Amino acid sequence: MYETLPLSFRVGFSAGSDIAPEETVPAAVPGNAQLDWANAHEYPPYAFADNFKEFSWMEDVYWIYKAEIPATEIPDGKRVFLATAGIDYEFDVYADGEKLLYQEGMFTPVELDVTPYVKKGFTLTISVYPAPKIPGRPADRTQAAASVKPPVSYGWDWHPRLIPSGLYEEVRLEVRPVAHIRDFETRYLLTDGYRNAEINADVRVSQAGGTVRWTLLDRSGAVAARKEFPAEEENTAAAVLRDVDLWWPNEQGEQALYTSVAELFSAGGEKLDEKRQRIGFRDVELKMHPRAGIDAETFPKGRNHAPIQLMINGRRIFCKGSNWVHPEIFIGTITRETYEKQLDLAKDAHFNLLRIWGGGIVNKESFFELCDEKGILVWQEFPLACNNYEGTPHYLAVLDRESQSIIRRLRGHASLAIWCGGNELFNDWSGMDDQSLALRLLASNCFRMDPMRPFIPTSPLFGMAHGNYVFRYPDGRDVYEVMPERHNSAYTEFGSPGMSDVDILRTIIPEEELFPPKPGGAYEAHHAFGAWAGDTWLCPSTAEYYFGESKDLEELVERTQFLQARGYVAIFEEARRQWPVCSMSLNWCYNEPWPSAANNNLISYGGRPKPAYYAVKESCRPQMASARVRRFLWKKGDLFSAELFLLNDLPEALPALRVKAFLTLPDGRRELCVWNAPEVGPTGNRQGPAAVFRLGDYADCTLTLTVEVEDRPELSSQYEFLYRNPGHKKPDESKALNQ
Numbered sequence: 001m002y003e004t005l006p007l008s009f010r011v012g013f014s015a016g017s018d019i020a021p022e023e024t025v026p027a028a029v030p031g032n033a034q035l036d037w038a039n040a041h042e043y044p045p046y047a048f049a050d051n052f053k054e055f056s057w058m059e060d061v062y063w064i065y066k067a068e069i070p071a072t073e074i075p076d077g078k079r080v081f082l083a084t085a086g087i088d089y090e091f092d093v094y095a096d097g098e099k100l101l102y103q104e105g106m107f108t109p110v111e112l113d114v115t116p117y118v119k120k121g122f123t124l125t126i127s128v129y130p131a132p133k134i135p136g137r138p139a140d141r142t143q144a145a146a147s148v149k150p151p152v153s154y155g156w157d158w159h160p161r162l163i164p165s166g167l168y169e170e171v172r173l174e175v176r177p178v179a180h181i182r183d184f185e186t187r188y189l190l191t192d193g194y195r196n197a198e199i200n201a202d203v204r205v206s207q208a209g210g211t212v213r214w215t216l217l218d219r220s221g222a223v224a225a226r227k228e229f230p231a232e233e234e235n236t237a238a239a240v241l242r243d244v245d246l247w248w249p250n251e252q253g254e255q256a257l258y259t260s261v262a263e264l265f266s267a268g269g270e271k272l273d274e275k276r277q278r279i280g281f282r283d284v285e286l287k288m289h290p291r292a293g294i295d296a297e298t299f300p301k302g303r304n305h306a307p308i309q310l311m312i313n314g315r316r317i318f319c320k321g322s323n324w325v326h327p328e329i330f331i332g333t334i335t336r337e338t339y340e341k342q343l344d345l346a347k348d349a350h351f352n353l354l355r356i357w358g359g360g361i362v363n364k365e366s367f368f369e370l371c372d373e374k375g376i377l378v379w380q381e382f383p384l385a386c387n388n389y390e391g392t393p394h395y396l397a398v399l400d401r402e403s404q405s406i407i408r409r410l411r412g413h414a415s416l417a418i419w420c421g422g423n424e425l426f427n428d429w430s431g432m433d434d435q436s437l438a439l440r441l442l443a444s445n446c447f448r449m450d451p452m453r454p455f456i457p458t459s460p461l462f463g464m465a466h467g468n469y470v471f472r473y474p475d476g477r478d479v480y481e482v483m484p485e486r487h488n489s490a491y492t493e494f495g496s497p498g499m500s501d502v503d504i505l506r507t508i509i510p511e512e513e514l515f516p517p518k519p520g521g522a523y524e525a526h527h528a529f530g531a532w533a534g535d536t537w538l539c540p541s542t543a544e545y546y547f548g549e550s551k552d553l554e555e556l557v558e559r560t561q562f563l564q565a566r567g568y569v570a571i572f573e574e575a576r577r578q579w580p581v582c583s584m585s586l587n588w589c590y591n592e593p594w595p596s597a598a599n600n601n602l603i604s605y606g607g608r609p610k611p612a613y614y615a616v617k618e619s620c621r622p623q624m625a626s627a628r629v630r631r632f633l634w635k636k637g638d639l640f641s642a643e644l645f646l647l648n649d650l651p652e653a654l655p656a657l658r659v660k661a662f663l664t665l666p667d668g669r670r671e672l673c674v675w676n677a678p679e680v681g682p683t684g685n686r687q688g689p690a691a692v693f694r695l696g697d698y699a700d701c702t703l704t705l706t707v708e709v710e711d712r713p714e715l716s717s718q719y720e721f722l723y724r725n726p727g728h729k730k731p732d733e734s735k736a737l738n739q
Helices: 033-040 051-060 115-120 336-348 365-374 393-410 437-449 479-485 502-508 521-525 540-547 553-577 611-619 731-738
Strands: 003-005 010-014 062-069 078-084 090-095 098-104 110-113 122-128 171-177 181-191 196-205 211-217 223-230 234-241 258-265 271-279 284-287 309-312 319-324 353-356 377-381 416-420 464-466 490-493 584-587 623-628 639-648 657-665 668-677 684-694 701-709 717-723
Touching: 010 033, 033 051, 033 062, 078 115, 098 110, 115 122, 171 271, 181 258, 181 271, 196 211, 196 258, 211 234, 223 234, 284 416, 309 416, 319 490, 336 365, 353 584, 365 377, 393 437, 479 553, 502 553, 540 553, 553 584, 553 611, 553 623, 553 639, 553 684, 553 717, 611 623, 623 701, 623 717, 639 657, 639 668, 639 701, 657 684, 668 684
Parallel strands: 319 353, 319 584, 353 377, 377 416, 464 490, 490 584
Antiparallel strands: 003 171, 010 062, 062 122, 078 110, 078 171, 090 098, 090 122, 181 196, 196 234, 211 223, 211 258, 258 271, 284 309, 623 639, 639 684, 657 668, 657 701, 701 717
16 A cells, blocks of 8 residues: 555535535544535434435535645655545546546545645545436336436435445545556466466556566465566466366355555666555356246347346355345445354355345445455446436446446456446346447446456346245235246345344334234335335235234334245245246345344344245255145145255255154154155255145144255254144034034
């Protein structure tokens, strides 16, 4: 890192970019202007009830950041640069009232030489414009359809309307040598069956002269390759590395990371600058599933299932994971520690892919560094979602610059697997198609700047599926009934909702509203009602259908969380059982940016796992016994049936095993069947027999199905179902009636 000069900002609002605010308050950088103002003026917690509405006026003012920079002596051979990875969203930069930069777009970095101003001292002003909106549009996500501002902040079915802006990334005054490294990037191509790597390290320097040394260090820190050459403004070091250690996703192999180092030396041998980049050698492709192209040689040729099966280093893998949303509304408060806590949970849940949904931000650099380390593949969408992004010249110009900045920043990460144009753009409410100029532009930039990484225009495409998002469908069927009838190539969004824990609810819902939950008020503000349709995401009618009326809040929460967990077990495992036609299972959603009352998330705000997280963790074990049961609710006389499977996501075979199925009933544990299962090959499934049992006359209870693997208890699985028998009479009641 370069030496930096002290920099302290204050922030206030005004009616124009060049109008001084009447009042300023201390600004946290990284941070967000709205939060700074609210903290300084002791606003009530924005997550409680509907307090977030207190921020609504902040959308429509200019936020003016100011910092006083004292006169500073700068040594000969040094320059001072104002540098930041991004400012949210549209802004001007001034030095003593002189405009240095205007920019629209929060993902393009800023780098300005401010040496003359620093030498004499100056006032640095960064003026952030009001949130971009399309005039005449209703106050919803469509207001963002002419900008690259993430639309989620304008209100979603799990996110309040609260639009942050400001200095969300670190802002620095960097003292650099006049001769310094401007850009450094290491590119490679795997050859010879993924054994060798042809490497090109590109080093751009601010001025020619001196020497550039490029070094590649292996995982132990030993030198794997080195080149040294006279420094031109643009330089490339080429090398061939043989027998490389490959980078693999979580549970598919090790996450081998090399370190690529560029050093710049003066003519006299003084080290002037150094930059480092971690490299994971891996190859990624998107393929059609093996049964997709059966009729490809017949005419007329047309659309078939879109390629969506990931192949890493020549190996087809099943992708298990979730849809990631940024973990804070005020994105300036997100830290590496925030990311790491939640990514550790994802890795522990056996996830190997996170879809970064197009309605939210492009995450900070530390997110991708951690994904590289933990083996979490990233499906990265550009900031387009559920809107018709018309290809006006102004919008396309901003999208062009922003997308190039995003691609340039992320393409060096081993974890980045897929580029995607955005979320749900091919439908009647968005109205885009593959001829839309915005998507053609994104495809062009991705191909030109990152040709070896797959690009798809949107999710879902033909063959893939989004939805459904509830446990019990409007037609009365549940997920256990519906999922076995579906045969999609990828389930890239699906949900099963559940409430937050009671102690969380007490921090966001006024005491008098806590129970019973009702539409309107704080519950609706926190997406328990009317979030998507009707009584979603709380779905109290579903809980009542299965369990009857809840006596208190604790019981209602327990019941909705139970259903959420059971629903996710049904979907995750059924998707895995449908391999190789199905290649992905990604629920909506993983996390949340504020505490909701009810949501489809696996972990609550702040990184607290819900019961559903632990259920999904069990269902994503790389090797396991599984059972397809086609109904959740059972009654007297039903023929209970469970189709047995062995699932194997690993590149190693699962040997022959002995599997038993048991059903626990009120009158004891019944053995249903024994299966002498043959070997299951690498990344494959094995279907076994169906275990069946005629259900008798019992009181209402929970049925527990156990699929037990002899000598391998870690592969065994357990499932819970409901049995309801309103006509059942207890023995003493029957005796009394007979008398």
